[in-house]
Amino acid sequence: MTPSLEPHKINIAIDGHASTGKSTTAKELAKRLGYVYVDTGAMYRAMTLWALENGWIGPDFLDKEALIASLDRVDIRFRFNPATGKSETFLNGINVEDQIRRPGIADYVSRVAEIPEVRRKLVEIQQQIAREKGVIMDGRDIGTVVMPNAELKIFMTASPEIRAERRFRELREKGMDVDYEEILRNVRERDRIDSTRKASPLRKAGDARLLDNSQLSPQEQYDIIMNWVKEVLREKGGI
Numbered sequence: 001m002t003p004s005l006e007p008h009k010i011n012i013a014i015d016g017h018a019s020t021g022k023s024t025t026a027k028e029l030a031k032r033l034g035y036v037y038v039d040t041g042a043m044y045r046a047m048t049l050w051a052l053e054n055g056w057i058g059p060d061f062l063d064k065e066a067l068i069a070s071l072d073r074v075d076i077r078f079r080f081n082p083a084t085g086k087s088e089t090f091l092n093g094i095n096v097e098d099q100i101r102r103p104g105i106a107d108y109v110s111r112v113a114e115i116p117e118v119r120r121k122l123v124e125i126q127q128q129i130a131r132e133k134g135v136i137m138d139g140r141d142i143g144t145v146v147m148p149n150a151e152l153k154i155f156m157t158a159s160p161e162i163r164a165e166r167r168f169r170e171l172r173e174k175g176m177d178v179d180y181e182e183i184l185r186n187v188r189e190r191d192r193i194d195s196t197r198k199a200s201p202l203r204k205a206g207d208a209r210l211l212d213n214s215q216l217s218p219q220e221q222y223d224i225i226m227n228w229v230k231e232v233l234r235e236k237g238g239i
Contacts, residue, residue: 008236009035009134011149012229013142015204016156018190019163020213021221022138025156027086028222030136033229038129039078040139040146041109042089043122045100046076048112050091057108068117076125103171103178110190113140114197140194143205152232153208154225160187162214 012029014022023041030037047067048057054070056063078087079095088097099105112118119141126146129135137146143153164184171178194202204210209228213221 008233010151010229010232010236011130011133011147012136013147013150013153013205013208014136014138014156015140015143015154015202015208016138016211017158017163017202018187018194019167020156020158021166021218022156024218025221025225026136026138029225029229032226033134033136035134035136036129036132037078037087038126038135038137039087039089040122040126040137040142042078042097042100043076043125044109044113044118044139045105046089046091046096047074047118047122048105048109049096049100050074051112052105052108057112062111064115067112067115071117071121074121076122103176106186106190110193110197114193114199116199119145119199140202141200143208144203145200148205151236152228153205154211154228155204155208156211156213158212158214160184160191163187 012026012035014026016022023039026039027037029035050070051057051062051067054066056066073092075092077090079090080086081088088095089100090096123146126137126142130137130147130150135147139146143150143155161184164180164187167187168178168180168183171183191202211221211224216224
């Protein structure tokens with residue numbers, strides 16, 4: 001049974017490594033709890049798409065100055081699609097949900113995300129949303145930078161091999177011709193970049209709860225997190 005969330009609502013920050021199921025988990029929690037889901041990863045993907053469309057990033061170059069100068073012209077929003085039951089990403093009024101999920105975006109997103117000016121721009125938007133409470137965000141620095149006062153912080157992880165296998169199966173099911181070893185290299189490289197960047201590197205917040213889902217089923221993982229949610233709500237008087 002979904003707990004009563006009135007009169008108190010909490011903010012939930014979910015951080016962790018790439019391909020650990022952060023977004024899937026956050027979306028399901030938001031749906032069950034009636035909270036607002038902010039897909040921060042989609043925001044960085046949209047910013048990466050913006051850079052690609054304008055020719056500011058490629059395999060061996062990144063025009064940071066041009067991208068930074070364009071930030072005032074970038075608007076990223078989320079709209080709920082009742083037909084799919086999911087939120088979709090809009091870049092300057094255009095639905096880019098499918099475009100930002102292409103494998104090619106993942107090749108560049110970490111390089112865009114490590115630009116301090118880009119992070120500050122998106123964090124500002126995210127924090128505005130979080131002030132209303134009842135918000136769930138997932139990403140790399142939600143519990144440490146975006147919502148340091150979130151009542152529940154979760155850090156999700158799994159071995160690189162398992163994460164690559166999950167991503168491989170997901171893309172194959174979508175009919176994409178992908179190579180496991182290439183995906184594994186991408187996962188490890190994203191881990192390296194995310195953990196070593198100067199601006200808001202990936203790290204577990206001191207008060208975050210660690211969830212290694214290497215050997216957990218989706219239902220087992222969900223049950224663990226829901227127990228944490230109920231525990232925090234009880235502490236806050238919301239259940």
